[in-house]
Amino acid sequence: MLEINGLVKRYGDFTLDCTMHVEKGRITGLIGQNGAGKSTAFKAVLGLISTDGGTIRIFGKEQGELTVKDRQKIGVVFADSGFSGYLTVSDIVPVLANLYTDFDKAFFLKQAKRFELPLRKKIKEFSTGMKAKLKVLTATASHAKLLLLDEPTVGLDVVARDELLELLREFMEEDEENAILISSHISSDLESLCDDLYMIHSGKIVLHEDTDVLLSDYGLLKVDERQYAGLDRQYLMRVRRGPYGYDCLTNQKRYYMENYPGIAVEKGSIDEVITMMIRGDEV
Amino acid sequence: MKGLLIKDFRLMKVQKSFFILMFAVGIGQALLSEDASSAIGFPTFIVSLFAISSISYDEFDNGNAFLFSLPITRSGYVAEKYCFGIILGGGVWALSSAVIAIVSIARNTAPVMELLVSTASILPIMLILLAVMIPVQLKFGGEKSRVALLVAYGCIVVLGLAVTKAAEMLDVDLFAMLDRLPVMSLGAVIGCAVLIALLALAVSMGISLAVIKRKQF
Structure with a gap:
């Protein structure tokens, strides 16, 4: 679905150098601190910035060869960017209907009602949670195949976060080939949602693992x-x-539990794994 | 493009009271003033410049990152801004021209020819205004574009002064030179002006495309 191979982007001292794959039917998480390079990776995938090397393929095509029709199959959320705050939900309905041939107006309005999004209030007057829900709803209302979600849960309370994650699960249930790439710096969001996780630090992917393996091994x-x-x-x-x-940090917890019964072995939470991958020394 | 146009028209609602005021001023000028060109020109220029404001609205709060991740192309975005400006400017121009014509006929005052000249001369000026403003706004953004326009205006004034001074030093009479140019009919002058404006728009669009293609969001 999405293949990023040897992507390089330089900003002064910072260099993003990453390789990532998002498979059909899977939710892939990208986790890292603020400034680790998550948003840069998303912007490169969407062609919003130029790159200094590597290739990006979406739906089997080079990023630069994507047609408007292809782009209609990609839903996007940015934490810090969206429709103008001066527009209302009612305003963006005809905009989306004319940008996406598969825009599902009935679904959009039904979900807007479910999430109690006022139709005639300016978006800039929405709460953080309402804005986040609107962004995800906008991304999912056109039968997209791939969602690229950059920090969609930032600033949300627990209830709003759960509602939003539920919307993403429903998106995955819609079609077994749908896929999501989602970034966050909050591990608990991704732990319960993602099939596999990439950890990024200072522009480099430091770990890629299936979430199940990460939590069990x-x-x-x-x-x-x-x-x-x-x-x-x-x-x-x-x-x-x-x-x-x-x-x-080990990825063979059971081996040590069986062979070294005297030592303390703690479950590797995602936060601990990240901390060790970033702060620890290689063996 | 239709989706983007709808977005921009919906954004115009934000300045609803401003446009109502413009409409009132236009009607007022049409009824009270004898000067047809200002009654048509003022609202035409002001309203067409909302195309420029719409670029600022798009840039506000990092909005472009999201906007350009929608299923649009960069060239489609540029084309939409020109269309939007022409629809607005052209629409107001046609409307205000119609109002002026009705008022003039009712009053039986202005000669039809003078009215036609005033009306027709506004259109190329409006197009050239858009041709200059859109690429400047795309390149420099809201704040810097004002500075860029002032610098450009300053450069034109300095260039004009330099040409006049040079002509004086070389003892060349520029006005006499202009007088010697072949006399053109009014229709031909307006035709030439529209042609130049369209050419300026085409060049401007090329520049805007080059600007937007290099932009990073």
Whole structure:
């Protein structure tokens, strides 16, 4: 569905250098701190910025060869950009109807009612949650095949976030070939939603893993100096020295639980995995 | 393009009271003033420039990133801005011309020929105004475009002064030269003006396309 190979974009000292794939029928997450390069990657995929190297293919075509018809199959959400705040929901209905041949007006209005979005109020007067819901609704109302969602949940409370994630699940149920690339710096959003996750740091992809594997096989070993000295290190990914010993990130948690029953093994949450991948030393 | 046009027309609602005021001023001028060209020109120029304002509205709050991720092309966006300006300017021009014509006929005052000349001369000026303003706005954005236009105006004034001074130094009478040019009929002058305006629009559109294609959002 989406293939990014060796994409390079330079901004002064910052360099984005990433390779990512989004498969049909899957929700792929892109997680990283603010400024890690998530939005730059999205903008490159959408042709909003020039690139310094690499290739981007969407629906099997080079990014630059996409037609307007192809682009109608891509729904986009940016956290910091959307329709003019001076427009109302009623205003954007005919705009979308004329931009997308498959715009589903009835679905759009039904969902707008479900999310209690006022039709005649200016968007700039909406709450953060209402704006976010409108953006996702706009992206999903035209039977898109691929959603590119850059931080769609930023600034939302728990209830609004759940409603929005529910809308995304419904989008995936609509067609088994639909796919989503979603970015966030909040791991809990992605943990429950994504099939696989890319972790990005300082413009580089530091890890790609299936979410199930990440949650079941990754772990954090808490060992002291003596335990660390006797530890088989072939399944350790990162090591970080702490005040009482070492924290070791592994992707073979069970191996250490079975062979080193004396050491403490913690479940590897996404936040811990990210912290270790960024702050830890390679073994 | 239709979707973008609808968006821009819907955005015009924001300045609804301004346009109502413009309409009132236009009607007032038509009824009270003897000067047909200002009664037609003023609302035509002001309203057509909303095409420029619409570019600012698009840029506001980083809106372009989202706008250009919609199923539109960069060239389609540029074409829409010119269409929007021409529809607005042309529409108001036709409307105000019709009002002036009705008022003149009712009063039985202005000679038909003078009215036609006044009306026809506004259109190429409006087109040239759009031809200058749209690429400047696309290139420099809301704030910088004002500075860019002032600089351009300054350059034209300096160039004019330089030409006059040079003519004085070389002892050339520019007005006499102009007088010696072959006399053209009024229709031909207006025809030439429209042709020049259309040419300016074509060049302007080429520049705007080059500007928008290099833009990063």
